[in-house]
Amino acid sequence: MSQITSKQDAERPPDEAKPEVTAQTRKAEVGAATPEAQIDARPLTYLFTGGGTGGHVYPGLAIADEVRKRNPEARIVYVGARGRMEASLVPKRGYPIHLVHARGLPSGRRPFALLRFAISTGFGVLQSLFHLSRLRPRMIVATGGYASSPILLAHWILKSLRLSGARRCFVHEQNVVPGKVNRLAGRIADRIGVSFEASLRYFPNEKTTWAGYPVRREIGAVSRDAARASQGLPADAKVVFAFGASSGARSINRALVDALPGLLSRPDIHVIHVIGQTKSPAYDAEADTRNRLERLELGGERLSRYHQSDYSHEIETLYAASDLVIGRASAGVVTEIGVCGIPSILVPLPYAPGDHQAMNARTLESRGAARVVYESISVEDGQTIGEVDGEHLTRLVLEILDDPSGHAAMSRLARETFDRNGLDRIVDQLDQMLADGQGDPKRPTDHRQSNGRPDEPVGADRTDRADRTDCADRTDHAGPPESALSPFALVRRFAEGRDEAFIESVGEDYLKYQVDGFLKDGRWPIRNEGVKLVGLLGYRDRLPFVLALLRDKTPAPLFQRLFGGDYRQVGFIRRNAVTTVEQLGVYDESVRTRLLDLLTDPYYEVRSAAARAFAALAPDTADTDKEALNALRGLLRESSFEIRCAAIRALGRMGDGAVVDWLRPFYQDPNGKVRQAVIDALADLVGRKMIADLDGLREELDDILVTSNHFDPDFPIKRTLNRLVGMIRQQQENS
């Protein structure tokens, strides 16, 4: 439906703007007057752009609403990407939208995806040039997301050709870490407003100001009592409100349902649950939630305190009614909750661009205004999904609700972290830019203060602001820098063991969440480090996922296979995964089956690592594991000496006296390392008292070839020096 509307819009100007436009066009044609005259004659046109996801559309719409409220004459048009959120959201709000081609920058170096991106964006830029020259907006307001890139590029082209006249461009960034488009837009825009002070450093200093997030007027305008009355909730109840994004979040929905028995067992707790409207083959929010709920078999009384819907048009009322919010950590949600002063449990959408949701959530958590729960990964029907532990969620919710003073503190801190004047500041700035634009566009204004801040926001006193600045800085610099959290840096750090001080500073939860992110990364070198980290940090609960990686036999691309590649989970990942399994030290049936299978892996290092893992993990029981022993025996025929050594040692660790017969052929092996492994294995067997005929063995040992191509050098002078240094150190300590 919205598609049809917008197509019509694209063909002719929207009804409300139509008379002015035609009148204006005629005047312009006739007049060809000075620029001022043109500007004065034409209705002030604002072009909004941004989108791809709802998070970029809502702030744009909030700004548009405020612009319209201040100046009902202004013409507002929206340009967005075909087939994305904005295509349906914008017409619903009554603004005309023009759809252009746009596409997000593909990750990695996939040439075809890049080509498609280039063609699509190029086409979008042409469309945007057309729209810009036809609509002649005085002001472009871009709110980020790839949907805004064609318009910004078109504006940049016109501007560098000096064809943009007095047009101004304002960019708003919602998140702590700006997205790709907005980083680029920072160069093109005339002014940039950011929501968090921590993001000031990503943009050119002189034109960037802290503006805050444009919170809709409705948010926080409803009183708690009125909201509860309208929702039919008792005034003294404790209300928990959970919702994912508008499309629904599986992890939140499932965890909340899992938490229901625990929560609803308290007679004063009510739960509002907005599940979202996702209905895809991978996840059907409504059906999935219903199934899960039915399994719980909750009683009627308890269910009466569970209020479920799939979508809400009056989210501001739900905010006002609730004591605790469970939700995603997008900039919008975080700010709205903050403005309303509601404590929250945030479940960041994992690995959103720049991981901005986790950054937003951590900023709030470090303020003490929210708690963060990270999704952990698991495998369901071969799909990697995120999940949140319901019991953990129950505990957290009850903890917050049962501590009134803590609850009040969180509420206060949330309110202090955000202010609700972002919208005013942004629209003030737009007005100011237009006023400046009447004259010389280069004229400096009082807005360009040295500290890059607009005037004090109304309603916030100075100490409060100073405190906030301080805090923003602190959160920005708290914890280790981003590069210390790179997978390679982490592996280096933990290679020697768990660095507890570091883990403390990062937060175990967050570290685990990072490792999860590595494990499901698209690039194998990152997954490889992730697998190593699971072992180094001893995350036993990730063992199923590691085993799933080992089970994944999706072939590598054909071109790689020609050069000796095998599976998508490349040799190093599998080898390190086996080592990780060994480090985790769990030996159950699933591990045993996996290791048995890996003894026949196509990559030699995996086979030898699997044999080593058997040696390390297999329990020393009286009845030997015949199946494993026979599989290991098969490895003795391998051409790689490394595998033979590992298999021989494993046999010594797991086998019984019969194994000696299998080892006998290796007494004169040409490779000394193999013979050494045989001796190790025999020693193991003797140590485990597996050999009855010790005399016979003693006699056999004469056959072992002991000349060796290998020896370890020894420089006695260094040993002597070390002893001297040790003596000196000891005397120093004593005195």
Added chain:
Amino acid sequence: MIYHLVTYLFDTVDALSFLRLFQYLSFRAICAALTGFGVTLLFGQRIIRLLYVNHVRDNPRSHGALSSASKAGTPLMGGLLIVAAIFASVLLWSDLFNRFTLVFLCALIWFSLFGFIDDYRKIRYKDSDRGLSQATKLFFQAVFGLGFGLVFLLPGLSPVSAEIASELYLPFVKDPVLDLGWWYLPFIAFVIVAIANAVNFADGLDGLSIVPVSFTVVVYGVFAYVIGNAIYSGYLQFTFLPGSGELTVICAGVFGACMGFLWYNAYPAQVFMGDVGALPLGGIVGTLAVLLKQEFLFVITGGIFVAMAFSVLVQEKIGIKWLGRRIFYMAPLHHAFQYRGLAETKVVIRFWIIAGILAIIGLSTLKIR
């Protein structure tokens, strides 16, 4: 310098005409070899002590905690010794106005300089990763290669005549197979970069690179003698390169310096050559190959180096970076042998044997054409 002095003397003083002996390449080559060897022996002990005292060491960490099983603490930059000895013998015994000599000296200075910078940074920052990056080294090598190529292809500057400068010769084939024209320029750069790197990779075990380098240099010295001699080159059907015989003297000097260095570098090493040795050695072998128009001879005589470079390339670029698996147990090749349980000495001597056999095969291409 002795060459120039003596030439001047027997030209002016009749009584000293017996000094004509010094004009003979063979005599000067022997003198050069002895000088190279003598200089290293004479100054070796002192330079090694100097390096050690100034903390130019392999492992600059705590002195009292060196493992008694490792060679940590061995002085680095022994290459300075090699370079100094080569310089001494070339300055004393070569014709310094010969263009082959001049090009050779340029190569020696260029590669020694950035090899020195590389080593110096490693020592200075006490971190073997803080030397010049692989890309910077490649860049310096390529700059030399291109500069050298330009000189080689410009008739006014080139040590060889313009007709054959850009011809491509192959071992076992009499006539040039191809005239590359200006495409010879990137080819020269490639040869220089490839050979310099290949020799660099081989510098990993005591004495491992120095002996194959001296074998290669000897082979090139013999070729220089033949190619620079009108009669022999005619007899063996080589293209005569006037003046290239001077390279025989130089090769002999390098051989002498290498043997002198081996004196100290033999297992267990008293000194490592470092990049200040490995880079110039690779650079000058590459330069010799191009000057004598025997680039492909290196694939045979320097087969050890080629195999090592190949193993590193395949292992790193194809295996570890791209496929995510090992293709060899380890790279370069000598580490793979060590991993299989061969002691360092065994690996090194076996590589010498192979290098010697390859050198003989390389020499056989003199006749088999």
